[in-house]
Amino acid sequence: MKTFDYIIVGAGSSGCALANRLSQDPEVNVLLLEAGGSGDSPIIKTPAGLIISLIFGTFNWCYNALNQRTLNNRAIFCPRGKALGGSSAINGMLYIRGQRQDYDLWAEQGNKGWSFDELLPYFKRSQHQERGASEYHGVGGPLNVANGRSNQPISADFIKAGTEAGVPFNPDFNGAAQEGIGWYQTTQKDGQRHSAAAAYLTPVMNRPNLTVITGATTAKVVFEGKKAVGVEYLIKGLRHSATAETEVILSGGAFGSPQLLLLSGVGPKAKLDEHGIEQVHELPGVGENLQEHVDVVRVWKDKTNSAIAMFRPKGIWHLAKDAVNYVIHRRGFLASTMAESGAFVRSSEDVERPDIQYHFVPAAMDDHGRSLRYNLSYGASIHTCVLRPYSRGSVSLASSDPTADPIIDLNMLSDSRDMDTLKAGLRKLDEIVSAPSLAQRLSYSIIPKQEPASDQELEQFIRAKANNIYHPVGTCKMGNDEMAVVDDELRVHGLEGLRVVDASIMPTLISGNTNAPSMVIGEKAADMILAARVADTQEQVA
Structure with a gap:
C-alpha cells in the first residue's frame, strides 16, 4: 500500500497532460496508472507505423462494438x-481543435469556464506551433504541431479539385475559421509521432x-x-492497492472511465445488480x-498508378526509397x-457551419486498413465524416x-x-471528385463497385460500409x-475526491478530431485541481 496526493487512472491524452501539470509542484505526489505498456517502440514513433498499430493488438485494445442494427448488423472495430x-500513440496525428461554437455550446449548457475564449489560452499553452505564435497559436508548449512531411502529389490534387x-x-483549420480545404497539420516532431506521452510525460519521467x-x-x-x-x-x-490523500482522477477515455465507475459501484443500480456489484452511488x-463520428469511405482507382500501393512492385520500390529518405x-x-x-464543408447552403469533414488518403483501403488485398490496388480513399x-x-x-472488454x-x-x-456529404464529395484535378487521375469506383444511382442505393451503400473514425466521447458527460x-x-x-478528466466529459462531440481537445481537458483540469488545493490549504491555515 502506497500513498499519493493524486492517483490518475489512464495515461492517455488527458492523463499525460494532467500528470505533467500536477507534478510541476514538487510538493504534490502523483501516481499515474496505465494498463498498456510503455509504447517505446519504433512502430509508434514512426508515423506510418499506425497501419501496423491498427491491424495488430500490441499497442491496440482492438475493441469491437456490438453488431449495429442500423448498419446491417455489423460489428464495428473500435481501436484504442x-x-x-493512449490513443495518441496510434492515431492519425491530425491536430484539430473543432469550432468555436462547439465549446460555446458547452458553456451555454451551464458549464462555466468551458467557452472557446476561455479554452483558447489552454490550446495555446499546450502547443509549440512550428509556424510561430499568433492570435490562435502558441509556442513553447509541450505538444509540437508541424506541417506534414509527406505531401503526396495526389493529396495535393484533392486540394486543387476542391x-x-x-x-x-x-x-x-485551427485559425479564424475552419471551413475550407487544405493540408492537415500534425502532432509530429522532427518527422516522428509526438504523442501525449512524448509531449507531456517522457520529458518529466525523472521527477x-x-x-x-x-x-x-x-x-x-x-x-x-x-x-x-x-x-x-x-x-x-x-x-495491489494505492491510497489517494486528495483525489482519484479517472482518465480512461470514453470506454474506460465509465467501465471503471460501474466496476466501482457508481452508476444505475439495475446495471450493477446484473453483475453482483454493490452500489456506492446512484x-x-x-x-x-x-x-462518435460516423464515417464512410469511398475508394477510386488511380489510373496514373502513382498513388501508394505497398504490395505492388512499384510500391515496394518506392517504399524502400522512402525508408532511406525517412x-x-x-x-x-x-x-x-x-x-x-x-x-471541412457544409452539407448544404442552409447549414451555418461545417458539418462534414473529409480525410483524403492517397491509397486504397477498406476495413480500417485491415483488408490487405487493397494494397495491391492503386487508388485513393476519401472518408466522409458527420461532425x-x-x-x-x-x-x-x-x-x-x-x-x-466493456460492451x-x-x-x-x-x-x-x-x-x-x-x-449530403457524399453527394458533395462527388462534386470534388468530378473536378478536373481529380477527374484526370481517378477512373472507376472500387468501393462501391458501382456508383450509387439513386438515393436508395446510396443509403444501402452507407448501411453496408459506414463505420467510426475513433472519436468516442460523452459517456461521463459534464453538466x-x-x-x-x-x-x-x-x-x-x-x-467526494473523485473526478473524471478525459473526452468522456464532453457533453457534445466537437467538430473534428478529438486528440488536441483531450489534452486541453487535462490542462484545464490541472489548473482547477491545483486551485482547489491552494484554497483548501488557505482554509486550513485560516
Missing part, C-alpha cells in the same frame, strides 16, 4: 491505444514526485462512504450519451499521417471482471438526421441535468 499516450469545385482553400506504472489494470476505486480514497489495480494477475448517466531526413511516406489533406451526430450510444459492463453500443445512424447529413456525471469542475456528482 494500449500504451503510454477549390475547382468551389471549396475555399484554408491554410489553417521524484511522479510515479508511472504500466501494465496496471485498475480494478476498482475504493470508497469510504461517499469519498474516493484510493484504487485497487492488477499487475500480472496480482492485486448515477444514471454513467456510460450513456456515447457519441532514416536520413525523416521525410517521405513513412512520415505520413495517411490522411494528409482534407476539408455533429445526433445518434447516441452507450457503454456498459460485460462482467465484473476488470480485464473484460460498446455506438448506435450510429439511429437518428435519421445523421443519415441525411452523410448522404447539471439528471444524466450528467460530472460538474464543470469535473467532479463526479454526489461523491
Whole structure:
C-alpha cells in the first residue's frame, strides 16, 4: 500500500497532460496508472507505423462494438491505444481543435469556464506551433504541431479539385475559421509521432514526485462512504492497492472511465445488480450519451498508378526509397499521417457551419486498413465524416471482471438526421471528385463497385460500409441535468475526491478530431485541481 496526493487512472491524452501539470509542484505526489505498456517502440514513433498499430493488438485494445442494427448488423472495430499516450500513440496525428461554437455550446449548457475564449489560452499553452505564435497559436508548449512531411502529389490534387469545385482553400483549420480545404497539420516532431506521452510525460519521467506504472489494470476505486480514497489495480494477475490523500482522477477515455465507475459501484443500480456489484452511488448517466463520428469511405482507382500501393512492385520500390529518405531526413511516406489533406464543408447552403469533414488518403483501403488485398490496388480513399451526430450510444459492463472488454453500443445512424447529413456529404464529395484535378487521375469506383444511382442505393451503400473514425466521447458527460456525471469542475456528482478528466466529459462531440481537445481537458483540469488545493490549504491555515 502506497500513498499519493493524486492517483490518475489512464495515461492517455488527458492523463499525460494532467500528470505533467500536477507534478510541476514538487510538493504534490502523483501516481499515474496505465494498463498498456510503455509504447517505446519504433512502430509508434514512426508515423506510418499506425497501419501496423491498427491491424495488430500490441499497442491496440482492438475493441469491437456490438453488431449495429442500423448498419446491417455489423460489428464495428473500435481501436484504442494500449500504451503510454493512449490513443495518441496510434492515431492519425491530425491536430484539430473543432469550432468555436462547439465549446460555446458547452458553456451555454451551464458549464462555466468551458467557452472557446476561455479554452483558447489552454490550446495555446499546450502547443509549440512550428509556424510561430499568433492570435490562435502558441509556442513553447509541450505538444509540437508541424506541417506534414509527406505531401503526396495526389493529396495535393484533392486540394486543387476542391477549390475547382468551389471549396475555399484554408491554410489553417485551427485559425479564424475552419471551413475550407487544405493540408492537415500534425502532432509530429522532427518527422516522428509526438504523442501525449512524448509531449507531456517522457520529458518529466525523472521527477521524484511522479510515479508511472504500466501494465496496471485498475480494478476498482475504493470508497469510504461517499469519498474516493484510493484504487485497487492488477499487475500480472496480482492485486495491489494505492491510497489517494486528495483525489482519484479517472482518465480512461470514453470506454474506460465509465467501465471503471460501474466496476466501482457508481452508476444505475439495475446495471450493477446484473453483475453482483454493490452500489456506492446512484448515477444514471454513467456510460450513456456515447457519441462518435460516423464515417464512410469511398475508394477510386488511380489510373496514373502513382498513388501508394505497398504490395505492388512499384510500391515496394518506392517504399524502400522512402525508408532511406525517412532514416536520413525523416521525410517521405513513412512520415505520413495517411490522411494528409482534407476539408471541412457544409452539407448544404442552409447549414451555418461545417458539418462534414473529409480525410483524403492517397491509397486504397477498406476495413480500417485491415483488408490487405487493397494494397495491391492503386487508388485513393476519401472518408466522409458527420461532425455533429445526433445518434447516441452507450457503454456498459460485460462482467465484473476488470480485464473484460466493456460492451460498446455506438448506435450510429439511429437518428435519421445523421443519415441525411452523410448522404449530403457524399453527394458533395462527388462534386470534388468530378473536378478536373481529380477527374484526370481517378477512373472507376472500387468501393462501391458501382456508383450509387439513386438515393436508395446510396443509403444501402452507407448501411453496408459506414463505420467510426475513433472519436468516442460523452459517456461521463459534464453538466447539471439528471444524466450528467460530472460538474464543470469535473467532479463526479454526489461523491467526494473523485473526478473524471478525459473526452468522456464532453457533453457534445466537437467538430473534428478529438486528440488536441483531450489534452486541453487535462490542462484545464490541472489548473482547477491545483486551485482547489491552494484554497483548501488557505482554509486550513485560516
